[in-house]
Amino acid sequence: MNQAEKRQLEILACKSRIGAIIGTFNAKSGHPGGSLSAADMFTYLYFKEMNIDPERPDWADRDRFVLSKGHCCPSLYATLALKGYFDWKELEMLRHVGAMLQGHPDMKGTPGIDMSSGSLGQGVSAACGMALAAKMDKKDYRVYTVLGDGECEEGEVWEAAMFAGHHNLDNLTVIVDCNGLQIDGTTAEVGGVEPLDTKFESFGFDTVIINGHDFDAIEGAMAKAKASDKPFAVIMKTVKGKGVSFMENEVGWHGKATNAEEYKIAIAELEKQLRELEA
Amino acid sequence: MAEIITKATRESFGEALCEMAEHNPDIVVLDADLSAATKTSIFAAAYPERFIDCGIAEANMVGVAAGLATTGKIPVAASFAMFATGRAFEQIRNSVAYPNLNVKIAGSHAGISTGEDGATHQCLEDIGIMRTIPGMVVLNPADHWEMKAATKAALEYEGPVYIRLGRLAVDSFNDPETYEFHWGKGITLREGTDVTVIATGLCVLESLKAVDELIAEGKSVRLINIHTIKPIDRDIIIKAAKETGRIITVEEHNVIGGLADAVCEVTSAECPVPVRRIGVYDQFGYSGPAKELLDIFGLTAPNIKKVILEELDK
Numbered sequence: 001m002n003q004a005e006k007r008q009l010e011i012l013a014c015k016s017r018i019g020a021i022i023g024t025f026n027a028k029s030g031h032p033g034g035s036l037s038a039a040d041m042f043t044y045l046y047f048k049e050m051n052i053d054p055e056r057p058d059w060a061d062r063d064r065f066v067l068s069k070g071h072c073c074p075s076l077y078a079t080l081a082l083k084g085y086f087d088w089k090e091l092e093m094l095r096h097v098g099a100m101l102q103g104h105p106d107m108k109g110t111p112g113i114d115m116s117s118g119s120l121g122q123g124v125s126a127a128c129g130m131a132l133a134a135k136m137d138k139k140d141y142r143v144y145t146v147l148g149d150g151e152c153e154e155g156e157v158w159e160a161a162m163f164a165g166h167h168n169l170d171n172l173t174v175i176v177d178c179n180g181l182q183i184d185g186t187t188a189e190v191g192g193v194e195p196l197d198t199k200f201e202s203f204g205f206d207t208v209i210i211n212g213h214d215f216d217a218i219e220g221a222m223a224k225a226k227a228s229d230k231p232f233a234v235i236m237k238t239v240k241g242k243g244v245s246f247m248e249n250e251v252g253w254h255g256k257a258t259n260a261e262e263y264k265i266a267i268a269e270l271e272k273q274l275r276e277l278e279a
Numbered sequence: 280m281a282e283i284i285t286k287a288t289r290e291s292f293g294e295a296l297c298e299m300a301e302h303n304p305d306i307v308v309l310d311a312d313l314s315a316a317t318k319t320s321i322f323a324a325a326y327p328e329r330f331i332d333c334g335i336a337e338a339n340m341v342g343v344a345a346g347l348a349t350t351g352k353i354p355v356a357a358s359f360a361m362f363a364t365g366r367a368f369e370q371i372r373n374s375v376a377y378p379n380l381n382v383k384i385a386g387s388h389a390g391i392s393t394g395e396d397g398a399t400h401q402c403l404e405d406i407g408i409m410r411t412i413p414g415m416v417v418l419n420p421a422d423h424w425e426m427k428a429a430t431k432a433a434l435e436y437e438g439p440v441y442i443r444l445g446r447l448a449v450d451s452f453n454d455p456e457t458y459e460f461h462w463g464k465g466i467t468l469r470e471g472t473d474v475t476v477i478a479t480g481l482c483v484l485e486s487l488k489a490v491d492e493l494i495a496e497g498k499s500v501r502l503i504n505i506h507t508i509k510p511i512d513r514d515i516i517i518k519a520a521k522e523t524g525r526i527i528t529v530e531e532h533n534v535i536g537g538l539a540d541a542v543c544e545v546t547s548a549e550c551p552v553p554v555r556r557i558g559v560y561d562q563f564g565y566s567g568p569a570k571e572l573l574d575i576f577g578l579t580a581p582n583i584k585k586v587i588l589e590e591l592d593k
Contacts, residue, residue, distance in 0.1 A: 060351070107349070107378050115349060116378040119369060125339045126374055129346020129354075132331065136307070137350075156370075159339035166334075 001048070001219055007277060009215050012082055013043040014274045017243045019078020019091050021266045024257040027095035030103065033253040035075035037179040037212070037238035038146055042079040044218045045144055054084040057111040061141055064130045066115040068123020068147035069177065070104040071255070077101050077110075085112035121154025123147060124174060128163050131172040131231075142226075146175045150182030153191035158203065164231040165204020173225040174200070174233045177212065179240035181251045200233035212236030244269055281454035288426040288481075289387045289444040293318030295430035296355060297325045304329075306434060309344055309356045311337045317357040317387040317444065337362045341370035341384070348380035353434060359393075360386030360402035360443060364409055376412045376439050383433050384409075387444040390531035391559060391576050392481065394446065394569035401564040407536020409441040410509050416440040417509040419538075421483035422451040425506055428460035436462070447569045449481045465512035469494065471501035474590050475519035478529040479505045479538045482557075482578055486529050489584035500587060511541045513549070520550040525590055527555045531578055534558035555590055557583060 001009075016039045024030035046052070050063040067076050074094060081088040086100065093099040100109055104118025114130070117123045127145040134141050151157065164172050176196055184190050193199075197207040206228040210217040218236070225232035240254070241247025244266045258266050300306045300322060309331045314320040323330035333340035337358050344354035356363065363386040364371070375382045386405050393401045409417050418433060418440060420426040426444070433440040468483070469490050478486040483504045490502045501523055503515055520526060526546065530538040539556040546552055559576055573579050577586075 064349075066346075115346070116374070119373040121338075122342050122370055122374045125342020125370070126346035126349070128339070129343035129348070130350060131346075132343065133347050133350035133352055136328070136352075156336075156338045156342065159334075159336035160342065163333060163336070163339055163343065 001215065006215050009043055009047060011274065011277045012047055013040045014243065014270055014277060015082055016043055016075045016078040018267065018270045018274070019081060019088070020074035021244070021258060021263065021270065023074040023077060023091040023094035023101070025263045026092045028257050029095060030074055030257055031071040031255045032074065032257065033181065033240040033247060034069060034072040034148060034177065034179060036242045036244060036247065037240045038072050038177045039075040039242070040213050040215065041146060041175055041177070041218060041236060042076050044215060046079050046083050048219070049222050050144065051141065054112065057085060061139060063141050064114045064127070064143045066123040066127040066143070066145040067105055067117055068145050069120065069151050070118030070123070073105050076105070080112040083112070120148070120151045121156035124157055124160035127172060128160050128169060131164070131169040132167060134171055135169070142171045142173065144173045144175065146177055149176055149178040149180065149187050149193055149196065150191060152176065152193040152196060161200060161203040161205065168204070169231045170229050172231045173222070174205070174231065176233065176235050177238055178235055179238045181240045181249070181254065183254050185251060196235050197233070204230060205233045206230045207233040207235060209235045209237065212238035213242060243273065281456065284423045284451040285448050286423045286451070287445055287448045288420055288423065289318040289446060291423040291426035292385060292430050292442070292444050293321035295427040296322040299431055299434045300326050300329065303353065303434070305351060305353045307331065307347060307352050307354050309333050309340050309354055311335055311340050311358045311362065313358055313387070316359070317385065319357045337367040338370050341367040342374050344382045345374040345380050348382050353381055355383040355385055357385040357387060359400060360389035360405040361400055364405040364441065365402065368408055372412050376415050379414055379438055381437055382439055384441045385444055386441065388446045389443045390445065390480065391564045391572045391578070392445060392447040392531060392569040394572060395566050397566035398563040403533040403559050403564065404536060405443060406508055406532050406538065407540070410536065410541065414439060415509065416507070418506060419443040419480045419508055420506050421480055421504055422449060422453055424451055424453040424455050424458050425460065428458065429506060432460055432462055443480065445481055447481065449484060452484050452487055460506070463507045463510045463512060465515040466504040466506070467501065467515065468504055469500065469502040471499040472523055473499045474525045474527060474587060475501040475503060475523045476527045476529060476583070476587060477503045477505055477516065477519070477538065477542055479508060480531055482529040482531055485578060485580045486583050488580035489587060492584055493587060498591060505538060508538055508541055511545065513545050516542055516545045517549045520546050520552040524552050526552055527557060527586060527590055529557040529578070529583055532558055534560055555586060557586055
């Protein structure tokens with residue numbers, strides 16, 4: 001991609017981070033850390049990669065996306081709002097009674113959400129079902145799913161990986177957001193999920209390890225995924241809390257919202273980044 | 280009198296899947312390495328391109344079924360009742376029922392009549408587990424004809440359904456010429472005024488034998504077959520409570536969570552009457568031939584008759 005295009009994606013990703021902070025602040029709860037680590041990937045998928053139409057969220061031949069790590073929906077919601085699925089103002093109602101935007105993704109209530117999720121480990125299975133349906137119907141849509149590295153401790157992830165490999169779902173791209181942190185500490189301390197690339201390879205995937213905040217790297221990974229004749233896993237190394245200095249690599253920011261003071265600082269930092277990108 | 284067909288309801292289910300699949304290309308069937316036992320093998324032989332063996336991985340199977348359903352397919356995911364509703368409970372709750380996806384869960388080898396495999400495979404909790412999930416329909420057909428009709432109805436219904444299948448071959452008692460399956464409606468098999476027996480699954484035939492003996496002996500006993508445990512037929516239960524003043528429930532399930540509770544939920548709110556519960560009293564089963572176990576646990580005609588007489592004497 002050219003520099004202008006890359007800059008545009010960086011701007012959108014910064015805006016989706018701002019949306020995640022606005023949403024969780026107004027909700028007085030939620031998960032900013034993982035929302036910020038995955039924001040660049042959401043932006044790339046919705047603005048560059050996927051064949052979708054916000055005017056027709058139920059279009060039968062669209063590419064599908066499953067957020068298996070459903071708690072990171074605040075930045076996904078912001079990305080969907082930026083893409084035009086619904087109004088940005090909805091973010092201020094995140095997690096409120098009667099809100100369109102639930103604490104975890106709800107496919108029945110939110111345009112653009114292809115699968116309800118939130119209970120970790122289940123999204124890859126659903127993505128496999130969607131990818132298999134495309135194969136059965138001889139359709140060429142692709143299916144993408146993002147899961148957490150901590151989430152890979154769930155056994156169902158590997159049941160699904162075995163299924164994808166066995167059925168050779170080469171239309172499936174599994175993206176692991178490796179920010180290295182989970183609620184109780186580092187993934188290395190808590191669950192020992194690494195190495196992830198060789199694990200997925202042993203289940204029949206092609207894999208690549210990239211920097212999940214580098215749009216050129218993401219573009220390269222997606223090109224490889226499409227060229228592969230196997231299911232594909234993108235192991236993306238990320239920074240949890242990316243973009244907000246006091247959240248970066250801090251385990252405590254997994255599942256708590258900013259207070260008023262922290263909110264001001266976080267928004268100021270992100271808006272400064274936005275101004276620099278737009279300059 | 281219609282010809283008696285002796286067949287396990289799992290087999291009737293497998294046949295019904297094939298009959299429906301012929302006219303509906305969206306029907307797909309998933310199994311977790313138990314197709315020979317759940318009888319989805321009948322479907323697999325007829326429609327191999329629409330059969331997905333997921334291996335011994337029930338949680339993933341249900342998730343894959345959910346994903347298939349989002350694209351408009353009608354997936355039927357089958358395993359033993361224990362693993363389908365127990366192992367994959369949370370996938371059914373969160374990936375199927377919460378988004379109200381059109382997935383049918385079939386649980387075979389339900390109840391004590393699973394027999395020799397013993398406690399780990401004798402699921403006595405599935406109705407209770409499935410009944411607590413919002414929006415989940417729970418079906419427990421009693422014989423060959425009812426299972427075929429219920430399977431067809433489940434496939435025509437848009438939304439999540441749990442259907443309970445038995446391993447043991449049982450005699451049919453319904454007449455295909457006159458039998459009608461009505462979603463959520465109980466069937467009054469015998470009219471009576473002094474007590475009502477409400478039975479489900481293979482216990483319906485055993486109750487029928489007991490009730491017919493008592494009717495021949497001059498007693499007035501009503502018998503209701505409940506094939507749809509959720510949503511339950513409130514009207515038929517309230518009417519029975521009002522008119523007979525006494526109810527006996529009969530099920531091959533823990534008395535906690537299943538038909539007994541479903542009936543009591545209605546009577547306690549609408550017309551409190553004594554409800555005597557025949558079922559498994561909060562214990563695990565054990566190995567043995569199915570018919571022997573059914574006798575031991577009091578789920579066959581002799582004990583049902585004894586209990587009815589006790590209730591009539593009160």
